[in-house]
Structures are given as C-alpha cells and as structure tokens.
Amino acid sequence: MASLSGSRTGLATVxxxxxxxxxxLALAGPFLSPYSPxxxxxxPFQPPGGTLWLGADALGRDALSRVLSGGYRTLGLAAVxxxxxxxxGALLGMAAGFLKGTADEAIxxxxxxxxxxxxxxxxxxxxxxxxxxxxLVVLVVAAVHAPQVARVARxxxxxxxxxxFVRHAEAIGTPPLRILLREILPNIxxxxxxxxxxxYTYSIALIAGLSFxxxxxxxxxxxxxxxxxxxxxxxxxxxxxxLAPVILIVLLTIGVNLVTDALARRSGATAxxxxx
Amino acid sequence: xxxxxxxxxxxxxxxxxxxxxxxxSVVVFVAxxxxxxxxxxxxxxxxxxxxxxxxxxxQLSLDxxxxxxxxxxxxxxxxxxxxxxxxxxxxxxxxxxPRVANSFTLLAITVIVAVPVAIAAGILxxxxxxxxxxxxxxxxxxxxxxxxxxxxxxxxxxxxSTVVFHWLPPVSMVPPNSSVFTRPAILVLPVLTLALVVxxxxxxxxxxxxxxxxxxxxxxxxxxxxxxRRRLVLVHALPNALGPTLQVxxxxxxxxxxxxxxVEYIFGFPGxxxxxxxxxxxxxxxxxxxxxxxxxxxxxxxxxxxxxxxxLVTPKLRTGTWHR
Numbered sequence: 001m002a003s004l005s006g007s008r009t010g011l012a013t014v015x016x017x018x019x020x021x022x023x024x025l026a027l028a029g030p031f032l033s034p035y036s037p038x039x040x041x042x043x044p045f046q047p048p049g050g051t052l053w054l055g056a057d058a059l060g061r062d063a064l065s066r067v068l069s070g071g072y073r074t075l076g077l078a079a080v081x082x083x084x085x086x087x088x089g090a091l092l093g094m095a096a097g098f099l100k101g102t103a104d105e106a107i108x109x110x111x112x113x114x115x116x117x118x119x120x121x122x123x124x125x126x127x128x129x130x131x132x133x134x135x136l137v138v139l140v141v142a143a144v145h146a147p148q149v150a151r152v153a154r155x156x157x158x159x160x161x162x163x164x165f166v167r168h169a170e171a172i173g174t175p176p177l178r179i180l181l182r183e184i185l186p187n188i189x190x191x192x193x194x195x196x197x198x199x200y201t202y203s204i205a206l207i208a209g210l211s212f213x214x215x216x217x218x219x220x221x222x223x224x225x226x227x228x229x230x231x232x233x234x235x236x237x238x239x240x241x242x243l244a245p246v247i248l249i250v251l252l253t254i255g256v257n258l259v260t261d262a263l264a265r266r267s268g269a270t271a272x273x274x275x276x
Numbered sequence: 277x278x279x280x281x282x283x284x285x286x287x288x289x290x291x292x293x294x295x296x297x298x299x300x301s302v303v304v305f306v307a308x309x310x311x312x313x314x315x316x317x318x319x320x321x322x323x324x325x326x327x328x329x330x331x332x333x334x335q336l337s338l339d340x341x342x343x344x345x346x347x348x349x350x351x352x353x354x355x356x357x358x359x360x361x362x363x364x365x366x367x368x369x370x371x372x373x374p375r376v377a378n379s380f381t382l383l384a385i386t387v388i389v390a391v392p393v394a395i396a397a398g399i400l401x402x403x404x405x406x407x408x409x410x411x412x413x414x415x416x417x418x419x420x421x422x423x424x425x426x427x428x429x430x431x432x433x434x435x436x437s438t439v440v441f442h443w444l445p446p447v448s449m450v451p452p453n454s455s456v457f458t459r460p461a462i463l464v465l466p467v468l469t470l471a472l473v474v475x476x477x478x479x480x481x482x483x484x485x486x487x488x489x490x491x492x493x494x495x496x497x498x499x500x501x502x503x504x505r506r507r508l509v510l511v512h513a514l515p516n517a518l519g520p521t522l523q524v525x526x527x528x529x530x531x532x533x534x535x536x537x538x539v540e541y542i543f544g545f546p547g548x549x550x551x552x553x554x555x556x557x558x559x560x561x562x563x564x565x566x567x568x569x570x571x572x573x574x575x576x577x578x579x580x581x582x583x584x585x586x587x588l589v590t591p592k593l594r595t596g597t598w599h600r
Contacts, residue, residue: 112296113303116297117303118535121568128559232430246434253424254423257421
C-alpha cells in the first residue's frame with residue numbers, strides 16, 4: 001500500500017509537469033513562434049526539414065508556429081467556461097439543497113431536462129442555431145457543466161445544512177445568500193475543486209471537439225481542434241500538423257486528470273466515479 | 277406489499293422519464309424554431325430575397341402561433357411524419373432511419389466487443405491488485421478516460437491507417453443505400469475508438485467493486501473452505517460485483533449517444549451523428565430537430581433502464597426506504 005500511495009504522489013507530480021509544459025507552450029507560444037501563423041512559408045503538407053521543424057500544414061503555413069499560436073484560446077476559453085459553469089452549478093445546487101421543498105424540486109427537475117441531452121448534442125443544438133462566437137461557445141459549455149456540478153453541490157449542502165453552525169447562522173438572521181457563501185461553500189469546497197479540475201478537461205475536450213466540427217474557432221485562426229480537422233487528410237505526407245496538437249491536448253487532459261485524481265484521493269472522494 | 281413498492285417506484289420513474297422527454301421536445305422545438313429570431317433568415321442567409329423568405333416561412337409554418345406549430349410538429353412526429361428536409365425537399369424519416377440502423381449497429385458491436393474485454397480486464401486487475409499488470413491497466417484507463425474521443429480516433433488513424441501502418445481504411449464510406457456490412461473492415465476503427473472510449477469507465481467500476489467483494493468475509497470463508505480460486509472469483513465474487521457495474525455500463529452507452537457524433541464524422545461513417553453534422557452545416561432545421569430528439573430519447577431511455585436495473589438488483593432499494 002505504501003508503494004501505491006507513493007506512486008500516486010509521483011503521478012500527481014507527473015500531472016503538474018504535463019500541465020505546466022502545455023500551459024507554458026500555449027501562453028508563451030505566440031512569442032516563440034518563428035513565423036506568423038498565417039504566413040505561407042512552404043508547400044502544402046511539406047514534411048519537416050530546414051527551418052520548418054514540424055513541416056507545413058494544408059495551405060503551406062508553418063505547423064510549429066500554428067501549434068504555438070493556437071493553444072491559448074482553447075485553454076483560456078475552457079478555463080472561463082469551466083469557472084462559469086462550476087460557479088453557476090454550485091450556486092444552483094447550494095440553493096436547492098438549502099431551500100429544500102418546492103424550490104429544490106423545481107431547480108433540480110429543470111436541470112434534469114438539461115441533463116437529458118448528451119453534452120455534445122446540447123452544445124451542437126445551441127451553437128448550430130446561435131452561431132459560434134467564442135463567447136457563445138463559453139456560455140454553452142458552461143451551461144453543459146452546471147447541472148452536474150449542481151448535483152454535487154446539492155449533495156454536499158444537504159450534508160452540511162443540518163450542522164449547528166448553519167442553524168446558528170439562520171437563528172441570528174443571517175441573509176440566506178450569506179449563509180450559502182460564508183457557511184456552506186467553505187465546507188463543500190473540496191468536492192467543488194475536484195469538479196473544477198474534471199470539468200476543465202471536459203471543457204477542453206468539448207471546445208476542441210466543437211472547433212474540430214467547425215463550430216468553434218473559424219479559419220484562418222490557428223486553433224488546435226481546427227488544425228486537427230484541417231490537416232488530417234494530409235497525415236500520410238506530414239502527420240505533424242495533426243499529431244502536435246493531438247499530443248498537447250492529451251498531455252494537458254491527462255495532466256489535469258492526474259492532479260484532480262490526487263486531490264480527490266486525498267479528500268477521500270473518488271473522481272473516477274464522477275460521471276461526465 | 278413488497279411488490280407494490282417496487283411497482284410504484286418503477287411507475288414513478290417511467291412517468292418522470294416521459295415528462296422529461298416532453299420537456300426535451302419543447303426545448304428542441306423552441307431552440308430550433310425561435311432562437312435566432314428568424315429561422316427562415318438563418319436557413320437562407322442574408323442574401324435571401326423576400327419572396328423566398330416568405331415561401332420558407334410558410335413551409336416551416338412560422339406564421340402560426342407557437343403552440344399550434346409545436347402541436348403540429350409533435351403529432352406529426354408521433355404519427356411518423358417529420359416533414360421534409362430543407363436540403364433536398366424529400367421526406368425526412370426515410371433518410372434518417374437507415375442512419376439510425378447504422379449507428380445502432382456500431383453501438384451494438386461496440387457493446388459486444390468492449391463490455392466483456394473491460395470486465396475481464398477489471399477482474400484480472402482486481403485479482404492481481406497492486407501488481408505490474410494492475411498498475412499498467414489502471415494508468416492506461418486513466419489516460420484513455422482523459423483523452424477526448426476525436427483524439428483517440430485520430431491516434432488510431434495515425435497508427436493503423438496512415439503514418440505507421442496501412443492496414444485499415446481511414447474512412448468508413450459506403451455507397452448510398454448499401455449496408456455497412458458490405459465492407460466489414462470499415463467498422464474496425466470506429467468500433468475500436470468507441471470501445472476505447474467506454475473501456476476505462478467499465479474497467480474501473482468492475483475493478484473497484486471486485487476488490488470490495490474479494491475483501492469481504494464470505495470470500496475469506498470460501499478461501500478457508502478450500503474452494504478453488506477460479507470458482508471463487510467467477511462464481512461467488514463476480515455476480516456480486518456486477519450489480520453496481522450494470523448501471524455504469526448503461527450510463528456509459530448513454531454517453532455514447534453524444535460520442536458517436538464526432539466519431540462518425542471523423543470516419544465518415546453513415547450514421548445518425550454524421551447526419552446531424554451534415555444537417556447542422558446545411559442548417560436543415562427539421563432534420564436537426566428530429567435527430568436531436570432521437571438522440572435525447574435514446575439517452576433518457578438508457579438512463580431510465582439503468583435506474584430500473586439498479587432498483588431491481590439492489591435489495592436495499594426494493595424495500596421502499598429509498599427516495600428519488
């Protein structure tokens with residue numbers, strides 16, 4: 001057992017290293033890229049060689065520069081969407097668990113309707129109608145996460161709501177919103193942090209997937225999901241414009257998962273059993 | 277008395293499922309018909325002439341009051357008439373049904389392939405807990421669970437179709453109106469992708485519940501009685517570990533209702549997911565409405581079945597001391 005928990009800590013370190021590496025490339029990338037991401041520097045799908053370390057993409061643009069310039073949007077949009085979704089879900093869930101009765105039923109049944117759509121279908125439905133501005137992608141992805149987070153927050157709130165310190169706060173007439181934020185939130189912060197980590201990987205998968213399907217970032221923007229789709233027909237000639245973003249997305253999602261997993265194990269929750 | 281409690285629980289759950297489906301249909305209808313302001317404008321684009329806009333509005337019956345439109349749409353659907361596609365002006369149902377059959381084939385083969393393999397791997401990992409094999413499979417499952425579907429698909433294409441080997445076709449196209457079975461090779465990569473997507477969830481669940489069962493007193497009893505290990509694991513432990521796993525298996529396949537969209541798009545597989553992407557690209561609203569509703573219905577139904585199975589296999593829940 002000792003060796004196992006030791007390797008768990010090791011995995012968490014690997015996770016932090018993966019996240020750090022990808023985050024560094026994504027954030028510093030635009031300053032490090034040797035060419036402009038929209039400059040034509042070679043033949044379409046030219047294999048790596050000379051100054052083009054990863055070769056050229058479908059239109060003859062430098063693959064390395066596009067990878068380096070295309071990360072921060074996905075990472076940033078995913079971060080904003082996750083924080084918004086977890087915050088909204090946490091508020092709704094805490095309100096449901098705290099208010100109980102009809103309000104609880106109403107909130108949770110409404111969220112169940114959102115949960116009746118598979119995530120990707122929900123996002124496709126709204127983005128296909130509303131258009132694919134970045135802020136719409138962020139809102140839709142946040143809306144996808146909120147119901148699941150609300151369930152976690154509600155369960156935590158029900159556990160805490162009967163405690164003496166909450167009843168004391170109620171007895172002295174503390175406003176409900178203040179009770180939620182000052183008394184209940186700190187006591188359910190660990191499961192919510194685990195949600196934040198998990199949801200971040202789902203956000204990245206969803207946002208990259210939407211770009212891949214043509215419903216996120218639009219050409220000629222350099223974007224990892226979009227790059228994979230634009231260049232996959234040329235994988236036989238030059239696989240790097242596809243493989244480089246694929247590898248970075250995998251490193252990032254696995255890294256975040258490892259860190260979240262370690263956090264969850266430490267607090268006794270099991271991230272593995274949380275559903276998408 | 278006892279039966280009555282279970283019966284009431286099931287009826288309540290089924291009714292709740294029907295209410296959810298009704299609300300889902302309202303959301304789909306309202307979202308597609310009203311959100312951008314004018315669906316006709318969204319379909320035809322900015323350069324549309326007023327005459328064409330008016331014609332399309334009449335076709336989508338946008339000029340009627342909303343409840344009338346919704347009622348006509350729903351009753352049409354229930355009687356098997358989903359209207360005509362805006363892209364080719366032909367009835368939708370005959371276009372969508374072959375796709376549903378293809379996607380169903382894909383999911384069914386995935387279930388047949390993935391579930392036994394994941395269960396076997398989970399048992400193996402639980403029996404050899406903390407061994408090298410267990411650690412390897414656990415880390416592999418963690419990695420697979422973290423990777424988005426399209427990344428797994430692209431990885432497989434790079435591995436087996438383009439970069440490393442050239443064993444399998446990278447796309448799963450079939451001539452129109454012919455079965456996906458005419459070329460079985462095209463099924464391999466989509467099935468493998470979906471199998472790898474669902475593997476980690478089933479594997480981890482069966483591993484965790486097997487470990488719990490193996491450490492129980494009655495397993496110790498069996499060991500002391502001198503039962504053979506194989507019999508102990510497969511006959512005495514597995515059935516008890518399978519109960520909690522059933523729900524995870526069902527939920528995982530419900531999740532695939534979303535996962536097939538990207539996988540079918542990548543491989544060009546002629547299923548309902550690819551049909552949805554085509555409809556989204558063409559802004560073919562009636563097809564989007566029907567497809568999303570079908571996928572959501574599948575999702576709700578599988579979740580419902582998962583809940584009912586859980587109630588039926590968990591003695592604690594059958595006694596009626598359990599709510600919601």
